[in-house]
Amino acid sequence: MNTKLMRQLSICGIDIQSYLLLKRGFKPVIRLDVTENNPNNIENFIKVSETHVFIKTFDEYYDQKLSRPLSFAYISLSEDLAQEAYEANKTRDLKSLGKLLGYPECCIDSFIRNLGTSVNHMIESFLNTKTKLSFYCNSLFNFDSKVDEYLNKIYHDYYNIFTANDNFFLIRHMPCAFDCKKSIEIGRKTLEILEEELPELAEKIVFALKKPILYFDYFNWIVFYGNLKDNVLYYSKVLPYKSLFPGNNLKIIKEGNRIEVLDDKIIVYKDSKFLLKIEKQDKYKGVIMDFS
Numbered sequence: 001m002n003t004k005l006m007r008q009l010s011i012c013g014i015d016i017q018s019y020l021l022l023k024r025g026f027k028p029v030i031r032l033d034v035t036e037n038n039p040n041n042i043e044n045f046i047k048v049s050e051t052h053v054f055i056k057t058f059d060e061y062y063d064q065k066l067s068r069p070l071s072f073a074y075i076s077l078s079e080d081l082a083q084e085a086y087e088a089n090k091t092r093d094l095k096s097l098g099k100l101l102g103y104p105e106c107c108i109d110s111f112i113r114n115l116g117t118s119v120n121h122m123i124e125s126f127l128n129t130k131t132k133l134s135f136y137c138n139s140l141f142n143f144d145s146k147v148d149e150y151l152n153k154i155y156h157d158y159y160n161i162f163t164a165n166d167n168f169f170l171i172r173h174m175p176c177a178f179d180c181k182k183s184i185e186i187g188r189k190t191l192e193i194l195e196e197e198l199p200e201l202a203e204k205i206v207f208a209l210k211k212p213i214l215y216f217d218y219f220n221w222i223v224f225y226g227n228l229k230d231n232v233l234y235y236s237k238v239l240p241y242k243s244l245f246p247g248n249n250l251k252i253i254k255e256g257n258r259i260e261v262l263d264d265k266i267i268v269y270k271d272s273k274f275l276l277k278i279e280k281q282d283k284y285k286g287v288i289m290d291f292s
Helices: 003-012 017-022 040-051 079-090 095-102 105-114 121-128 151-159 159-165 181-197 200-207 247-253
Strands: 029-034 054-061 064-076 211-218 218-229 232-238 260-263 264-268 273-279 287-290
Touching: 003 017, 017 029, 017 181, 029 079, 040 054, 040 095, 054 079, 064 079, 079 095, 095 105, 105 181, 121 211, 121 287, 151 159, 181 200, 200 211, 211 232, 218 287, 247 264, 247 273, 260 273, 260 287
Parallel strands: none
Antiparallel strands: 029 064, 054 064, 211 218, 211 287, 218 232, 232 260, 260 264, 264 273
């Protein structure tokens, strides 16, 4: 991939994975938030990428009057598909929109079912997983469609923290489960293309995703270099992917090498020495997700 195109992708806020899938014919449409400065950037992007774009502004969105207009760009190799994505978005046909964005039907249905609820999509995917968690489906660093208006404010308040690793994903959507076969298929295809086009980025993504996580919520988690055995995490170090997890507890966890996760608490040890106990608000506010 040439440097000029990569620069345009970054300026427009288009992730490399989605663009490569689009160009290879595996993703029909990319939908992109448009800021005040973005239209000119998008026009420049079109010139170097040979794509079609359809930009539309909403004064109302899903029957709600907006305090500020909201604009989306629908980018595709097909002008008709870009138009279709806009129409689906406008009429709130989320199933059609999801398909046009290249997401599996099972994952679209799961997302729609939980839309407007307090369900944590990561926990939902975790609970729906029947076999081994696949790193292809690891959506830890992807905040797209996860957060509501309140959570979006938190995300933007700590934007620099979360965008440091926001390109570490192989699927753009929220999987219905971390062993979803169709999502794994998309993840494998994405990785295959990345290994051809940008092997160094592919290596960094796999390294970040193929690890165990101590997960509390969208903004509080820790990624480890280690392995899980009988619900005990044995680790040699904490990896430097930042979240809002409290720094005082994180410092202690970095000194340890073993974590036991129970229904009501989490206990941290250094060999046999007790270091820390964290009381859990509920059973799923602190679980180990083992993608290793």
